[in-house]
Amino acid sequence: MKRILVGDIGGTKTRLALAEGEGTAVVLTEVRTYPSLHYATLELVLEEYVTQVGFPVEGIALGVAGPVSRQRAQVTNLPWVVESAALRQRFGVQCILLNDLEAVAWGLPALRGDELFSLQEGVPSEGNRAVIAAGTGLGEAGIHWDGTRFHPFATEGGHTSFAPRTEREIALWRFLQARHGHVSWERVVSGMALPELHEFLRAHEHSSIPAWLQAVLEGASAGAVLAQAALEATDPLCVELMHWFVRLYGAEAGNLALKVMSRGGVYVGGGIAPKILPLLRQPGFLESFVDKGRMRPLLEAMPVQVILTDQVALYGLALAARSSRIC
Structure with missing residues (x-):
């Protein structure tokens, strides 16, 4: 080369x-x-x-x-x-x-073992693969396996319609729909989504923002600050926010996995995943990933790995x- x-x-x-x-x-x-x-x-x-x-x-x-x-x-x-x-x-x-x-x-073929972290071993097999990555926005791609080689292809799946699963998520959809009209998955699973998710939670839980957090948010990247506050457990609402974010992330990763039929594995990339790996390792992400009714066994068999390198x-x-x- x-x-x-x-x-x-x-x-x-x-x-x-x-x-x-x-x-x-x-x-x-x-x-x-x-x-x-x-x-x-x-x-x-x-x-x-x-x-x-x-x-x-x-x-x-x-x-x-x-x-x-x-x-x-x-x-x-x-x-x-x-x-x-x-x-x-x-x-x-x-x-x-x-x-x-x-x-x-x-x-993906260029990644070394130390650049991946396995969330779910699954049953490794040949087949299609899927990539989902939350950063500033939410990106998604597929990789078709033709029996001989892989063929990566682009999608704009992050802009498909958000599907709420609970009463609180229905309320979130209404909150975002009033502002944006179309509510995509990128509106709830991305770095730019975190401040609005936090704003919604504060209103939904009738919680005020601590003065120290307000001061920090005004001078830095809001999403990064909120995630760090959750990782350090310095604010209970931020902890709740990021656990919810991780469950939403897992739900959409499962959606993509089913659409691509990614028996060959699902790869979670983007700038956010390595930074919140301790949260992704907790049950919420995979519980939402496999929570697809009759398709649960199919999803449990899919390897899920986090890409650690940027x-x-x-x-x-x-x-x-x-x-x-x-x-």
Whole structure:
């Protein structure tokens, strides 16, 4: 594999690196992260990166948080439009665009054992796989097994309609529907969802926000603060919030697993999962994952693993670029 520039383009941050390697092994160098909202366009990020590290590459492969059509993408949670033709003209090398979760799916073969944590051993077998990843938004992808090889494919499953299961979740749906109209799974399982879930819980439980927490929320990433307060057990409502969040996450992971028929395994990625691994290891996630009535035995047989590295999409972009022969 010749050296290429790979980039994971998210609503919060953009991670760029140089990639090379052989087989399914990918070696990344010059890994750098940029705050996406600080830049008007992706081209400005790439130009800054090239200025910093140089440009000894044979191609560019980018994973974009949004639907990709004809090598053009509107980033879902950013005012960026990305086009491979424009990037090829600007930088003088071939460029491919993938959905970011499709890139993660491509990257699974490159993962080492210490980059995965098993939540459910299941009964490992050949078959389709599924990837779900909560970060700024909620991404989902599938991997079709044709009997010989895997074929990753993108979805926009995170934008399908949220299905409440309890009276409290019905109340949450009404709360969010009044604000947003369509209530997607991304509205309840993502980093941007956490502040609204917290706001709803405060109202639902008739609980006021502690002054210390209010002060911290005003100066930092609200979702990260709420999750950390739960992990440290410094606020009971935050603890309740994150346990609920984990159950919602498990429910949608189970939905995706059934739709893809992922006998080959379900992979939980994204920026949130490694940070809340102690909560994912508790019963709530898997209880919701398998709670599908008559399909429970099918889901109990599916391996479920958490992706611990934030570089899997970069691995996948390198492998996809080699498969497409741009490098």
